[in-house]
Amino acid sequence: KQPVFKQFQLGMFEVGRSLGKGKFGRVYLARERQTGFICALKVLHKNEIVQGRVEKQVCREIEIQSNLRHPNVLRFYGYFYDSKRIFLILEYAAKGELYKHLQKARRFSESRAAQYIAQMTSALRYLHSKRVIHRDIKPENILLGRHGELKMADFGWSVHAPSGRRITKCGTLDYLPPEMVDPRRCQNPYDEKIDLWSLGVLMYELLVGSAPFEDTPSMTQKRIARGDMKIPSFVSSEAKDLIRKRIPLEKVQQHPWIMKHCLAGEK
Numbered sequence: 001k002q003p004v005f006k007q008f009q010l011g012m013f014e015v016g017r018s019l020g021k022g023k024f025g026r027v028y029l030a031r032e033r034q035t036g037f038i039c040a041l042k043v044l045h046k047n048e049i050v051q052g053r054v055e056k057q058v059c060r061e062i063e064i065q066s067n068l069r070h071p072n073v074l075r076f077y078g079y080f081y082d083s084k085r086i087f088l089i090l091e092y093a094a095k096g097e098l099y100k101h102l103q104k105a106r107r108f109s110e111s112r113a114a115q116y117i118a119q120m121t122s123a124l125r126y127l128h129s130k131r132v133i134h135r136d137i138k139p140e141n142i143l144l145g146r147h148g149e150l151k152m153a154d155f156g157w158s159v160h161a162p163s164g165r166r167i168t169k170c171g172t173l174d175y176l177p178p179e180m181v182d183p184r185r186c187q188n189p190y191d192e193k194i195d196l197w198s199l200g201v202l203m204y205e206l207l208v209g210s211a212p213f214e215d216t217p218s219m220t221q222k223r224i225a226r227g228d229m230k231i232p233s234f235v236s237s238e239a240k241d242l243i244r245k246r247i248p249l250e251k252v253q254q255h256p257w258i259m260k261h262c263l264a265g266e267k
C-alpha cells in the first residue's frame with residue numbers, strides 16, 4: 001500500500017556525523033525518529049545557490065531524481081527547506097566514496113573493475129531509457145552501498161572531497177569527450193554518447209589508477225582531441241579493446257571482458 005504522503009521537516013531527523021563536504025553545503029548521516037530509518041541528509045545553502053545562480057539546476061535535479069528508481073542509482077526520498085537551507089533526503093551509501101577505495105588500492109583488479117563497469121552500464125541504460133543523460137561520471141560521483149554495490153550519486157552538483165588530488169580535478173577536463181574539447185567538432189554536446197566516452201575514461205581510471213589524459217589543462221584538451229591515450233601493458237587485451245571502443249551500452253554488457261568477470265552475465 002502507498003505510504004501516506006507526509007511533509008518532511010528537520011525535526012523528524014536526528015542528524016549525525018558529517019559524511020563529507022559538498023559544493024553547496026555538507027552531507028550528514030541522519031536517522032528518521034519515528035522509523036529509525038537511516039539516510040543521508042544533503043544540506044544546500046540557499047544564498048550559495050542564488051550566488052551560484054544554480055537554483056533552476058537544483059529544481060531540475062530534484063525533479064529528475066524524484067523519478068529514478070534503480071539499484072545502482074543513489075535513491076532520493078524527498079526534500080524540504082527552511083528560510084536558509086534546502087535539505088535533500090538521500091539513500092545512505094554505507095561504504096562511502098569509490099575513489100577513496102581506488103586511492104587506497106591504487107588500482108583495482110580487472111574483476112573488481114569489471115563489476116563496477118557492469119553496474120555503471122546497467123545504471124546508464126536505465127537513465128538513458130528515462131532520457132536522463134550526462135550524469136557526470138567521475139569517481140568522485142560514485143558511492144558504494146553496504147554490500148559494495150555501485151551507487152551513482154551525482155545529480156548535477158558534485159560533492160567535493162575534504163582532501164586529496166581530487167580538488168584539482170574538480171571541473172576536470174579529464175572526462176570530457178573529443179566533441180566537447182574540440183569546438184570544430186561541436187555536435188549536440190548533451191547526448192548519450194557523452195556517457196559512453198566517460199564510461200571508457202572511468203574504466204581506464206579504475207584499472208590504471210589515473211585518468212588517461214591527465215595532464216596540464218591545455219595538453220589534456222589536445223590529447224583528448226587526438227585520442228592520444230597510452231594503456232599500460234598490465235591491462236589485458238580484452239580490457240584494452242573495451243576502453244578504446246565507444247560501443248553501445250547494451251553491447252558493453254555482452255563484451256567478453258565483462259562476461260568473463262561478471263558471473264551473473266547481465267541480460
Ligand SMILES: Clc1cnc2c(Nc3ccc(N4CCOCC4)cc3)nc(-c3cccnc3)cn12
Pocket residue numbers: 019020021022027040042090091092093094095096097143153159160161162
Ligand atoms: Cl549522498 C551520500 C550518501 N551516503 C554518502 C556517504 N557515505 C559514506 C559512508 C561511509 C564513509 N566512511 C566509511 C568508513 O571510513 C570513513 C568514511 C564515508 C561516507 N558519503 C558522502 C560523501 C560526500 C562528500 C564527501 N565524502 C562523502 C555522501 N553520501
